[in-house]
Amino acid sequence: MHLHTGLLTLCFGWAFAFYPNRECPDVGLSDLTDEDITRNAILTAVATFMEGNPLPGKPGFKPGELVDLVPLTPTSLFKAYFRADVSPxxxxxxxxxxxxxxxxxxxxxxxxxxxxxxxxxxxxxxxxxxxxxxxxxxxxxxxxxxxxxxxxxxxxxxxxxxxxxxxxxxxxxxxxxxxxxxxxxxxxxxxxxxxxxxxxxxxxxxxxxxxxxxxxxxxxxxxxxxxxxxxxxxxxxxxxxxxxxxxxxxxxxxxxxxxxxxxxxxxxxxxxxxxxxxxxxxxxxxxxxxxxxxxxxxxxxxxxxxxxxxxxxxFNLQGYSLSFVIDTTSSMSDEINLVKTICINIIKKVMNSSDAPYNYVLVPFNDPSFGPAIVTHDVAYFQSQIGALTATGGDDCPEMSMNGLKLALANSEPRSNIFLFTDAGAKDVALLDEVMIQASSVETQIYPMLTGYCSASGDVVEDNEYMKLAKVTGQHYTRVQKGKLNSVLGITELALNSAPAVLVQVTERTKKLLFYVDETLRELSISVKKNNDVPFYFFLLTPGDTDKTRSRRKRAVTMDAKVSSLVNTTNYQVVKVQVTQPGQWAVEMSSLDTYTFEIAGKSLLDFSYKIMEEKNGYVLPIQGRPEKGAEYILSVAVEGDSGKLTLTRVIIFDETGKINKAYDVNKSTDSRGQLRVSVPVRFNLTSFTLGIAGKTESGSEFHRCKPHLIRTESISLKLSEGQKSTLTEGTSLNVLVIASNVGPDQTFTFNVKDELSLMRSFNPQSILIAQGQNVTLTATFEAPKPLSQQLSSLVTFTAKGGTSTNYLKSVITVVPEVKEIPDQDPPQYNITQLGDICKGKKKSVQVCKSHNWDLEFQAWDNISGVFVELGLPAAEIPPVYSLNCNDTIISGVSWASCQYSSDCCYPHVSLILTDATGNANLLDVDFRDSQKESWSSAPRIQSSVVLAVSLLSAIFY
Known part of the structure; x- marks a missing residue:
C-alpha cells in the first residue's frame, strides 16, 4: 500500500474494481464509478416504478416518459412525477x-x-x-x-x-x-x-x-x-x-x-x-x-x-412527515386546548396542498411516561387523536421531552419537520446529544415552541437544550408567553414547503442586508429576529423599486398584496413575498442593531454535500463528525431544474452565518445534468454551516446555504486498521475502535449500542485522554446460535467529554455456520473410443470435409446430472459436427454416454462437462501437431500436442 502526504491523493494501492466516486483524482471524465453506476441504476429503476405507479388521481405515464428524461436526475424525475416543485x-x-x-x-x-x-x-x-x-x-x-x-x-x-x-x-x-x-x-x-x-x-x-x-x-x-x-x-x-x-x-x-x-x-x-x-x-x-x-x-x-x-x-419517495411532540403534563392545562387547535389548523392548511406531508406523527410525553407514537396517513383519525389529548400528571417541572423527540425521530421520514410544544425543560437532558446526532443524520428540522421553561434545578437556562436543538437542525427556537402561541403560528407555514431552499441565515449588527434572488424562486419568506424587546420594522427593496414595500410592527395588513405577514411580535417578524423579479434585493431595518435574518424560499435549485477523508487509497465519506483542525475533502453536488448551472463558490460560514472561508470554483452542469466539485478543506471552527454561490443559465446569481449546524469535535472515533466486522454463529468478536483526542486533556465516557443486542461488554467505559493521545475502545460481540440465515446489526459507538462528543456507526454481520460441505467435485469422464483418421498432412478443404473423426466417452457425477456443451473458438472454416448424449442413473449415479463427430477440417474440440452446481471439467482433444502440417488452417488452441486430454476442476454456484 502506498502512503500519501498530500490531501488530494491518487486512489490506488487497494483499487480493485470500479472506483468508488469522482473524488478520486485518478478517475477520468469518461470513467463510470461505483457511485455513477449505483445512482444511474437507482434513477432508472425508480423512474420505471413511477411510470407504473402514478399518484392517485393523477394521469398515467407513457412508457419511457420518465425513464427517458434528458437529463434524468432526482430533480427532473420528481418534478415530472409530482407535476409540481417537490424536492427530491x-x-x-x-x-x-x-x-x-x-x-x-x-x-x-x-x-x-x-x-x-x-x-x-x-x-x-x-x-x-x-x-x-x-x-x-x-x-x-x-x-x-x-x-x-x-x-x-x-x-x-x-x-x-x-x-x-x-x-x-x-x-x-x-x-x-x-x-x-x-x-x-x-x-x-x-x-x-x-x-x-x-x-x-x-x-x-x-x-x-x-x-x-x-x-x-x-x-x-x-x-x-x-x-x-x-x-x-x-x-x-x-x-x-x-x-x-x-x-x-x-x-x-x-x-x-x-x-x-x-x-x-x-x-x-x-x-x-x-x-x-x-x-x-x-x-x-x-x-x-x-x-x-x-x-x-x-x-x-x-x-x-x-x-x-x-x-x-x-427510497424515501413518499415525502416528509409532519410530526408533533406535545407536553401533556398538568402545567400545560391552560395551553393544551390551544396547542391542539394550532396543530389541527396546521393539518387542515396543508392536507390538500401540493406540499402535503406523506404521513402524520404524534408523540405525547409526560413524566415519567412518553409515547406511544401514533403514525398514520388518515387525517381524520390523526385529528381525533390530537383532540383526545388531556393535560395531567407530571409533578415536578422538567419533563421527558428528549424521549418524546427520540420516538418522533424514529417514526418520522428523513428530512421531516417536528414541532415540539412544552412549557418545561427536559428531565432527560442527558439524551440531548443522542437526539442531535439522530436529527442531524437524517437532516430533520425541529421547531421548539415554548410557553415557559425550567430546568431540573429549577433555574432558567439561557442557552438551553431547545436552543441547541434548533441551532443544530437549522430552525427557530420560539418562546412566548402563555396564551400567545397564536401570535407565532405563522412559523409553521415555513415548514410546510415541498421544495425548501435557504438563501441567507446570518446574525449581524447592521441596518441593511443585501441578498440575491434567482429566477427559480417563486416565493420568499423573510424572517427577522432580535434578542431585545426594542420595537423594529423593516423595508423590503426589490431590483429597480422606487417605492418601499413595508412590513411594520403590529400591522396585520401590508401595503402590497404580494406581501403577507406570518409573524408579528415585538422582537420577531416574518413575511412571505411573491417573487416578481430576480436580482439583488435588500432588507432595510428601521434602526442599527443586531438582528438574526433567515431568507428562504421555494425552489428546486439546491445542493447536497459530503465530508470525505482518505482511506485505503480511496476518498470515502467520514464516519461521525469531523475532527477540528483535520484536513478533509468537501464534495458538493448541485441539483436544479434551471438548465445549465455554473458553480462559482463553495462557502464555509461561521456559527453566526458570516463567511469564514470561500473557495473559488468554476464548473458547469455536465451532459448528464450533474454539477459536482470537490475542494480540500480544513475545519478550524467549532461549528459551521455550508453554502454555495453560482449563476443560472440566464446569468442570475444564486445563493444557497444549509441551515443545520455542523460541529467539529476534538475527539474522533475510527475502527482499528484491518478490523473485522463479521462473525460466525456461536462465536465472539472483539471490535477495536481508536479514540483520538486533539483537544485539551479531558475524561471521556464511552457507550456502545447495537440494535440486535449482540454486544456483551465494552472497555473502558470512562478514561482520561491527554491531548494528542489515543485509547482503544474494545467492544465484544457474541453471535447467537443456532442461526438460520445471515443477519446484521447497526452499532453506534459514542464518546462524550466535557467539551466534545462524537460517534461512529458500523454494521456487524453474523453468518450461519457452514453445516454441509457443498458439492465441489466436478463430473468425471472416461474416453471409450477415439478415432485418429485426421492424423496426417494438410489436405484440401474438399478432402478434409469428406473425412470424419469420432469421440465416444462416458461422463458421470455422484450428486447431480451431467451437462455437456461445446466450447469451440471461432473457426475460419465452420466445422460440421454432431454431439449426442444419452442420460441414465445407475445406483444413484448420473451417467451420460456421449458421441462426438466432426470433419477433419476441424481436428480438435473442447467439451465442457458441468454438474448442477457449476463444477466443471474440460475434455480437450487435439490432433494438430506442430511438427507436421495439419489438415486445416483453423486456429490452434494447443500446439505441439498430438493428443491432449486434460482435466479441469472448478466450483460454480
Missing part, C-alpha cells in the same frame, strides 16, 4: 446511504477477495452476494411494519454492500471479454443457470505484449473464452498470483510484471490503470443493468419480492 432531498439521502454502504466495503473488506470477485473466488462471491440479498429481503419482510428510520438506514447501507459485490463481477471477471452483452442473471436470480468457472489447474492468461512506450498491450491475453475467471492481486486472502493465471493489472498492481504480465481489470478507461480499458464502458453498463435488475427484475427483484409500499419507503 429525501430520495437523494436514500441514494447516498446506499452509496455509503458501497463505500464501506472498501473500508471494512478491502482485503477480502470474495467482496471483489478477485482471485477466482467467483463461487464464494456469488454466495456472499446472495446472502446479503436474502438477509435484506427477509428482514424487511419479517419486520416491515415495525421498521423505523434507523432500520431503513441499515437496510440501505447493507444494500450498498451487496451492490458492491454485484457490480464487481463485471469489472473483475472475463464476462465481457467472452462477448456477453447481457447480465449474468444467475447472480441476481439463483434459479437461473450457472456458468462454469476455470479451475486452479487451467491457465487463463498469457503475457501481455510490451509496447515501444514501455507499457503493456493486453489485447487478446486471455486463454479461455468459455469459462469464467478473474484477476489476481495480493491480498490477505490471496497471497500470490498462481502460474498461468490472470492478474488484476494496471500500474498500481505490484504483480503486473510477473508472468503472465498485465491483467484484465476494466475499472477505468485509462489503459495505464486498466489493461482492458477498452471494455470499461461495456462492463460498467452491464453492472448498471444488473443493478436495475436487482431492484425491478420481474419476479425476483426487490420490487416484486417486497411490494410497492416497501419500495416507496425504502
Amino acid at each position: 432531498n429525501q430520495f437523494i439521502q436514500a441514494i447516498q446511504n446506499i452509496v455509503t454502504g458501497n463505500d464501506e466495503v472498501e473500508r471494512l473488506y478491502a482485503q477480502q477477495s470474495d467482496y471483489h470477485f478477485h482471485c477466482e473466488q467467483i463461487t464464494k462471491s456469488i454466495t456472499l452476494f446472495q446472502q446479503y440479498r436474502d438477509e435484506i429481503f427477509t428482514q424487511i419482510k419479517v419486520s416491515k411494519d415495525k421498521m423505523d428510520v434507523n432500520a431503513y438506514e441499515k437496510a440501505q447501507l447493507k444494500m450498498g454492500m451487496a451492490l458492491h459485490i454485484l457490480q464487481k463481477f463485471y469489472s473483475n471477471t472475463n464476462w465481457v471479454e467472452m462477448g456477453k452483452r447481457t447480465t449474468y442473471r444467475h447472480l441476481v436470480n439463483a434459479s437461473d443457470p450457472v456458468f462454469p468457472i476455470a479451475s486452479s489447474a487451467i491457465k487463463t492468461c498469457k503475457d501481455c505484449l510490451p509496447t515501444e512506450s514501455g507499457s503493456l498491450n493486453c489485447s487478446g491475453n486471455l486463454l479461455v473464452d468459455n469459462l469464467l475467471t478473474s484477476g489476481y492481486k495480493k491480498l490477505e486472502t490471496c497471497a500470490a498470483k498462481p502460474k498461468g493465471k490472470c492478474g488484476h493489472g494496471g500500474k498500481y498492481d505490484e504483480t503486473r510484471l510477473q508472468s503472465p504480465t498485465g491483467g484484465i481489470n476494466k475499472e477505468t478507461a485509462n489503459p495505464e490503470l486498466s489493461p482492458h480499458s477498452n471494455l470499461h464502458d461495456k462492463a460498467a453498463r452491464l453492472a448498471e443493468n444488473a443493478t436495475v435488475e436487482f431492484f425491478i427484475g420481474p419476479g425476483f427483484g426487490f420490487l416484486d419480492s417486497l411490494g410497492p409500499s416497501v419500495f416507496r419507503k425504502f
